[in-house]
Amino acid sequence: MQVEVSHHVDASEPDAEGYHDYHYEYDIFTFSEGDTAFLVRAYSDQPTEASFMxxxxxxxxxxxxxxxxxxxxxxxxxxxxxxxxxxxxxWLDGRRSEYRPLAYNPLVDRRTAS
Structure with missing residues (x-):
C-alpha cells in the first residue's frame, strides 16, 4: 500500500480587518495499490477524525x-x-449523501496491520 499526504487550505480572501468568511485546513490522504486508490480527508482542527471520500x-x-x-x-x-x-x-455514503461512521473491527485491524 502506498500512502501520500497533501496539505490544503481553502479560505476566502481576507476582509479589510484580515478576517476570512471561511477558512478550512485539511490533509488529503491517498491510499493506493495498483490502479485503485481511496481518498481520505482529515481536518486540522479535528485531530482524531478522518473521512473516506x-x-x-x-x-x-x-x-x-x-x-x-x-x-x-x-x-x-x-x-x-x-x-x-x-x-x-x-465514510461518505454516495447513495445517501451523508457521512456514516466506519465500524471498528479489531480482527480486521489485527489482520491488516503490518
Whole structure:
C-alpha cells in the first residue's frame, strides 16, 4: 500500500480587518495499490477524525458504497489511520449523501496491520 499526504487550505480572501468568511485546513490522504486508490480527508482542527471520500480506479472517481467498506485496501487504510491516532473514522455514503461512521473491527485491524 502506498500512502501520500497533501496539505490544503481553502479560505476566502481576507476582509479589510484580515478576517476570512471561511477558512478550512485539511490533509488529503491517498491510499493506493495498483490502479485503485481511496481518498481520505482529515481536518486540522479535528485531530482524531478522518473521512473516506471516494474510490478511484485509474482516472475514474467513484462514490463510496457499503461494498467498498469490505475492500482490503480500505481496511488497510483504516488500520493505518487508527494507528496514526485517527480514531473517529467516517465514510461518505454516495447513495445517501451523508457521512456514516466506519465500524471498528479489531480482527480486521489485527489482520491488516503490518
Amino acid at each position: 471516494a474510490r478511484h480506479v485509474g482516472e475514474v472517481r467513484h462514490l463510496l458504497t457499503e461494498r467498498d467498506l469490505q475492500h482490503p485496501l480500505l481496511q488497510q487504510a483504516a488500520s493505518h489511520l487508527r494507528a496514526a491516532g485517527k480514531t473517529e473514522l467516517n
